[in-house]
Structures are given as C-alpha cells and as structure tokens.
Amino acid sequence: MNLTKNKSVISWIDEMTKLTKPDQVVWITGEEEQIAQLREQAVAEGTLIRLNQEKLPGCYLHRTDPDDVARVEDRTFICCKNESDAGPTNHWMDPKLMYSKMYAMADGAYKGRTMYVIPYSMSIVGSPFAKYGFELTDSIYVVLNMHIMTRVGKSVCDALGDDTGFIKGLHCQCNLDPKEKYIVHFPEDNTIISMNSNYGGNVLQGKKCFALRIASNLGRQEGWMAEHMLILGIENPRGKVRYVTAAFPSACGKTNLAMLIPPEGILKEGWKVWCVGDDIAWLRIGQDGRLWAVNPENGFFGVAPGTSMKSNPNAMISTRKDTIFTNVALDTSDNTVWWEGMNKTPPAHAIDWRGREWTPSSPEKAAHPNSRFTAPARNCPCLSPEFDNPQGVPISAIIFGGRRAKTAPLVYQSFNWNHGVFMGSIMASETTAAATGAVGVVRRDPMAMLPFCGYHMADYWQHWLDMGRKIPHPPKIFNVNWFRTDDDGNFAWPGFGDNMRVLEWIIARASDEIGAEETALGYEPYTRDINAKGLDVTTSVMRDLLSVDRNLWLEECKGAREYYKKIGERVPVELWEELEALESRINRGYHIR
Numbered sequence: 001m002n003l004t005k006n007k008s009v010i011s012w013i014d015e016m017t018k019l020t021k022p023d024q025v026v027w028i029t030g031e032e033e034q035i036a037q038l039r040e041q042a043v044a045e046g047t048l049i050r051l052n053q054e055k056l057p058g059c060y061l062h063r064t065d066p067d068d069v070a071r072v073e074d075r076t077f078i079c080c081k082n083e084s085d086a087g088p089t090n091h092w093m094d095p096k097l098m099y100s101k102m103y104a105m106a107d108g109a110y111k112g113r114t115m116y117v118i119p120y121s122m123s124i125v126g127s128p129f130a131k132y133g134f135e136l137t138d139s140i141y142v143v144l145n146m147h148i149m150t151r152v153g154k155s156v157c158d159a160l161g162d163d164t165g166f167i168k169g170l171h172c173q174c175n176l177d178p179k180e181k182y183i184v185h186f187p188e189d190n191t192i193i194s195m196n197s198n199y200g201g202n203v204l205q206g207k208k209c210f211a212l213r214i215a216s217n218l219g220r221q222e223g224w225m226a227e228h229m230l231i232l233g234i235e236n237p238r239g240k241v242r243y244v245t246a247a248f249p250s251a252c253g254k255t256n257l258a259m260l261i262p263p264e265g266i267l268k269e270g271w272k273v274w275c276v277g278d279d280i281a282w283l284r285i286g287q288d289g290r291l292w293a294v295n296p297e298n299g300f301f302g303v304a305p306g307t308s309m310k311s312n313p314n315a316m317i318s319t320r321k322d323t324i325f326t327n328v329a330l331d332t333s334d335n336t337v338w339w340e341g342m343n344k345t346p347p348a349h350a351i352d353w354r355g356r357e358w359t360p361s362s363p364e365k366a367a368h369p370n371s372r373f374t375a376p377a378r379n380c381p382c383l384s385p386e387f388d389n390p391q392g393v394p395i396s397a398i399i400f401g402g403r404r405a406k407t408a409p410l411v412y413q414s415f416n417w418n419h420g421v422f423m424g425s426i427m428a429s430e431t432t433a434a435a436t437g438a439v440g441v442v443r444r445d446p447m448a449m450l451p452f453c454g455y456h457m458a459d460y461w462q463h464w465l466d467m468g469r470k471i472p473h474p475p476k477i478f479n480v481n482w483f484r485t486d487d488d489g490n491f492a493w494p495g496f497g498d499n500m501r502v503l504e505w506i507i508a509r510a511s512d513e514i515g516a517e518e519t520a521l522g523y524e525p526y527t528r529d530i531n532a533k534g535l536d537v538t539t540s541v542m543r544d545l546l547s548v549d550r551n552l553w554l555e556e557c558k559g560a561r562e563y564y565k566k567i568g569e570r571v572p573v574e575l576w577e578e579l580e581a582l583e584s585r586i587n588r589g590y591h592i593r
C-alpha cells in the first residue's frame with residue numbers, strides 16, 4: 001500500500017523496486033504497532049537483543065559487523081557534474097559513472113529480502129524549515145533507528161503532497177564488503193546512495209548525508225545554512241532564555257556541552273541550560289532580521305564510552321528507555337549494557353561488542369570506542385520546551401572551538417561577522433591519543449564541517465560571508481578552547497559544567513552587557529569577568545588561560561596560509577585579508593596578552 005499519490009515518488013520507487021528486486025515492499029507508516037512488530041522481528045532474527053525491560057524499558061542492543069563500526073570518509077563521495085565544484089576536501093566521481101556503478105551493485109540486491117520505504121522529515125513536519133525524504137532500505141535496524149532520529153510516516157507524505165523537491169535515498173546492505181562500501185551524494189539531483197554498510201553515520205541518511213551534505217547545498221541555493229552545530233538555550237535567573245549554537249570537531253564534548261548542568265552555585269542563582277540539539281543546526285533569517293535555528297533531528301546518536309552520570313547525567317537518563325545501543329557491552333548479570341567510562345566498576349562478566357566473552361582482565365575493550373546510543377530527544381530531562389517549535393529559536397551567539405593545548409585562549413570574540421567567519425575557517429583540533437596516528441598534530445576542520453560540507457569549501461566560506469551581509473541582526477561569533485594545558489600537561493580548565501562560566505560571559509557580550517579587552521585575536525574577557533566563584537582556578541591560572549603566545553600565533557598564521565593555499569584560488573579575498581590583518585596585529589605585538 002502506497003502512502004502517497006505523488007507521481008514522482010511513486011515512479012522513482014517503482015524504478016528502484018525493479019532494480020533491487022525485493023520479495024515485498026513495506027511502507028513505514030510511523031504507527032507504533034508497526035514499529036513494535038518490526039522490533040519483534042528484529043529480535044527473532046537476531047538483529048536486536050532485547051535488554052532487561054524492567055531496568056531499560058523499550059531498549060535493545062545491536063552489534064554491527066566488526067569492519068563496519070564508523071563513518072568512512074575515504075569511501076564518501078560528492079558526485080556533481082564538475083569535479084571542481086566538489087572542491088579539494090571531498091572525494092569526487094563523475095555522476096554518470098557513479099550511478100552505473102551503484103546501480104550495478106543494487107541490481108537484485110534485495111532479492112529474498114524486504115524493501116522498507118521510510119518517508120521521513122528533517123525538522124518538524126510542516127514547519128518552514130522542514131525538508132522531506134524517502135529512504136529505501138533492506139535493514140530493519142535502519143528503520144528502527146530512523147524512527148528515533150527523524151520524524152517518519154504518513155504525515156510526511158501528506159505534508160509533501162505533490163511536491164517534487166524530496167530527497168531520494170537508497171541503502172543496500174549487500175554483503176558489507178568494506179572494499180565495496182560507498183556513501184554517495186548526488187547534490188544536483190538530491191539523491192543519496194549507501195552501499196555495503198549498516199553503520200549509523202553511513203546509513204541513517206537523514207543525519208550526515210541529508211541534514212549536512214545535501215542540505216549544505218540546498219542552503220546555499222536557497223539562502224540558509226546547514227551546520228554541524230549543537231543548539232542550547234541559557235536561561236538567566238530572570239527567566240530570559242538566550243540561544244547559542246556551537247561547532248566543534250569530534251572528541252571535543254559536543255553532546256556534553258549541549259546537555260550541560262551548571263555548577264552548584266550558578267544553579268542556585270537560578271541559571272538553567274536547555275538542549276535544543278546536540279549535532280546539527282539548520283539556520284534561517286527570521287522576519288525580525290535575526291538568525292533562527294532548528295535541530296532537524298528527533299533523537300541523539302551519541303558516543304557511549306565516556307558518558308556517565310558524572311560527565312553527562314542528562315545523556316545517561318536519555319538512554320534509560322526506548323533506546324537502541326550499538327556495539328556496547330552486554331552485562332550478563334542483569335542483561336543491561338556497559339561501556340568504558342560509564343563507572344569504575346566494570347561487570348565481572350560481559351559479552352563484548354563483538355559478541356565474545358569478556359571479563360575485566362580481558363586485554364581488549366568491552367565496548368567499541370565508537371559504540372553508540374540512539375535515544376529519542378523527548379527522553380532528555382533538559383530538552384528545551386522550544387524543541388518542537390516550528391519557527392525554531394533565535395540565535396544570539398555562534399561558538400567555534402577545538403582542542404588546542406596552548407594556542408587558543410579559553411574564549412575570545414570576533415571583531416565582526418567576517419572576522420568570525422575567518423575564525424571558523426581556520427578552526428583546528430590537535431589529535432589525541434584516542435585517534436590513530438601521531439598525537440598533537442593539528443588537523444584543520446573548518447566550522448567542524450570538513451567531512452560534511454557537500455561542496456567546495458571555499459564556496460561554503462563565501463556563502464557564510466554572503467549570509468553575513470543578509471542578516472540584519474547577526475549573532476556574535478566566539479571561539480572557545482576547553483583544552484588548554486599547564487606546564488605539566490594537565491588541563492588548566494575544569495571543563496564540563498564549569499563551561500557554563502564561559503557561556504555566561506558569551507551571553508553577556510552577545511547582549512552588549514559588559515566590556516572586553518581588545519587584543520590581537522579579538523575581544524577577550526577581563527580576567528575578573530569570568531565568574532570563578534567556587535572554582536579552584538586562581539587569577540594567575542585564569543590569566544594563563546587567556547594568554548596568547550606570539551610565536552605560536554605566528555605559526556598558526558603560517559598554518560592557516562598553507563591551508564588556504566591547499567583550498568585554492570576560490571578562497572574569498574575577505575578571508576585572506578582577515579588572515580593578513582591578524583598576522584600584522586601579532587607582528588606589531590598589538591595587545592598581546
């Protein structure tokens with residue numbers, strides 16, 4: 001039974017059905033009864049393990065193929081007509097060639113299987129932000145995860161009506177051959193194809209594929225922005241809520257910041273933090289001339305290891321019901337889950353993420369380092385009351401950040417929009433021991449969009465500059481660094497909930513409530529303006545946290561120059577000018593702290 005009369009949708013699904021040759025086609029209606037039946041089927045087939053339903057009601061565990069545990073950037077392609085439009089940061093293949101390669105693989109790929117048709121919406125159905133898509137998949141795991149992460153079902157078809165502007169998505173598990181894995185985007189015809197994978201980031205197409213890579217293209221054409229950003233609301237003791245977005249490369253604690261709990265003393269004063277989103281923001285100019293944001297997703301696909309009642313109680317509580325865990329360990333004593341960093345008492349006996357017996361003396365980790373939870377947003381205790389507001393929330397500040405041991409100070413503000421875009425364009429993180437390869441290597445990750453920008457990076461920066469000219473009341477732009485280390489290599493800033501102290505300063509600056517010191521980098525806080533009440537950070541440590549090392553910054557400018565050269569001749573002249581201006585301020589020793 002089709003859920004739509006939309007001729008374009010039907011003819012495309014017919015074409016894909018003829019190609020993939022499923023035994024049957026099942027439309028996902030979004031009704032709980034159908035989802036419950038699919039859960040049962042997944043348990044019966046061994047795709048899902050039902051967890052302790054008293055302790056974790058509605059929760060299930062899934063294990064992926066051991067070679068299919070993360071996003072695969074070297075197998076991810078942007079297939080536009082001209083290679084130069086994909087730019088130097090994306091892999092490219094000619095669309096015609098790629099289609100014929102993908103269709104050869106998809107030919108008969110669903111034989112003996114079911115094709116599930118998932119109508120889904122990114123953002124609230126019917127809202128001015130909403131975009132609709134269809135994912136065709138032969139994986140119940142994908143259906144159940146998409147049901148948590150997006151809004152699925154008949155209401156999407158009704159809202160789409162006869163419109164042809166929907167996103168087409170095909171996913172075939174095939175035999176999960178890692179050499180034949182493809183995550184492919186055709187931005188010129190709004191199509192996504194995922195082959196030979198069943199890992200979330202590759203196959204939950206609403207997330208990175210649609211809401212970032214395809215949507216970044218749509219945003220450029222239509223005058224809005226799709227960004228790899230969390231959205232949070234900060235409520236002051238007078239009940240006024242201001243919203244910020246923040247972009248960080250992976251392993252910088254984005255989900256933790258999105259669900260932050262302020263330190264005791266600040267809580268007592270009456271401050272609160274509300275989570276609107278932990279990963280993706282779609283931003284549009286509102287009728288009032290401000291920038292407004294929605295989280296296009298409906299759930300959290302968070303990294304499990306390191307998440308605990310200490311590091312992120314709101315995320316932990318979010319996973320206590322209706323959650324699908326992927327590649328975590330199974331605690332056999334009570335049929336619940338465990339991962340490294342959840343607590344200090346690992347289970348005496350567990351089944352590890354590969355399905356093998358595990359004890360605390362086992363040499364390998366019980367949970368995969370990239371093991372995940374897929375949890376409904378509605379479970380989050382600090383979910384913003386505005387989460388479902390179709391108009392989104394107005395943004396007062398945009399925050400960029402990275403993991404830098406010495407270079408970037410705790411926080412600084414850009415002089416203006418273009419300078420802020422420059423700050424985002426040279427964003428970088430130093431590699432940690434958790435990643436493979438050398439430690440401390442600077443990896444540039446502009447606006448945290450390196451793996452997610454669906455077109456030429458320089459054109460994307462130009463789009464940011466163009467948007468700045470169009471927003472009558474743009475948000476202020478900031479850079480933060482929670483990861484400054486002292487001379488012994490220890491973190492000098494406590495991070496986690498105490499990051500609230502920096503957010504307070506950002507909000508005060510964004511509302512023009514306090515002054516700041518003009519330095520070579522931008523506006524920096526006076527040390528006294530970062531609320532250190534109840535904190536074990538002396539004024540001298542605070543001074544160090546806000547200090548700027550001239551030589552390191554000259555190095556930084558050199559690195560940025562090399563990076564711009566790599567991005568090539570399309571780099572906007574405004575950004576080159578910002579780089580030169582920064583270098584000259586530093587060379588002149590202009591207000592170096």
Ligand code: OXD
Pocket residue numbers: 071201250279
């Ligand atoms: C994610 C990522 O999974 O950014 O959100 O890799």
Ligand code: MN
Pocket residue numbers: 228279
């Ligand atoms: Mn992300």
